[in-house]
Amino acid sequence: MLGAMAGALDRLAAAGTAILAVAGDAAAAAAAAAAGAALVDLGEAGAAAIAAFRASHPGILVCAACETADITGDPMLALRTGAILACADPEAAGRAQVPADRLLVTVEPARLTAVRAAGYATLVDLRDEPGPDAGTLATAAIGGWLGATMVRTAHPRQTRRAVDMASSIRGIRPPARTVRGLG
Numbered sequence: 001m002l003g004a005m006a007g008a009l010d011r012l013a014a015a016g017t018a019i020l021a022v023a024g025d026a027a028a029a030a031a032a033a034a035a036g037a038a039l040v041d042l043g044e045a046g047a048a049a050i051a052a053f054r055a056s057h058p059g060i061l062v063c064a065a066c067e068t069a070d071i072t073g074d075p076m077l078a079l080r081t082g083a084i085l086a087c088a089d090p091e092a093a094g095r096a097q098v099p100a101d102r103l104l105v106t107v108e109p110a111r112l113t114a115v116r117a118a119g120y121a122t123l124v125d126l127r128d129e130p131g132p133d134a135g136t137l138a139t140a141a142i143g144g145w146l147g148a149t150m151v152r153t154a155h156p157r158q159t160r161r162a163v164d165m166a167s168s169i170r171g172i173r174p175p176a177r178t179v180r181g182l183g
Contacts (some may be wrong), residue, residue, distance in 0.1 A: 008061065008070070009101060009121040009149060012038065015171060017144040019073075020063060021156040022127045026053055034056045036160035039071065041152065050113075071104065075182060078093045078102065086123065090115050102151065109139060112146045121149040132158035141166040 021032030
């Protein structure tokens with residue numbers, strides 16, 4: 001897989017804010033993909049589980065602590081396999097020996113613009129939020145508005161809708177349907 005991820009973050013960013021869904025098992029990962037997730041976090045899943053998911057969901061990237069993952073939080077694994085390295089903050093990204101086009105930095109929305117200006121792909125992490133409440137969805141929408149590369153969530157359907165709405169309001173995505181001005 002070495003080198004296979006080069007440019008993957010650029011492709012994701014060009015498509016707008018992607019949804020990285022936290023999934024505890026293959027069924028949750030499949031549901032997340034159906035809900036609009038472009039990536040799934042399978043945590044500690046092994047190579048066989050990742051291969052099975054990829055066979056039934058081609059094109060969906062997998063985040064895991066495994067040799068065959070597309071995204072990992074382990075710098076040595078990322079160097080060895082060519083996976084994207086998810087960093088805890090910009091300082092960790094600066095210390096990483098992984099090429100810049102394979103770095104993903106976790107960031108609070110307030111720092112998103114500065115981290116993007118530094119040339120990093122960005123991740124707004126909502127996985128510890130209690131549910132798809134108004135505050136969580138507003139954070140996702142703000143992340144999308146500010147150009148986050150991706151948002152990690154346990155609630156992909158609601159988060160996808162919030163990010164899409166922000167993109168439509170901003171004018172970078174056409175609305176799903178228009179109802180004003182038709183009569």
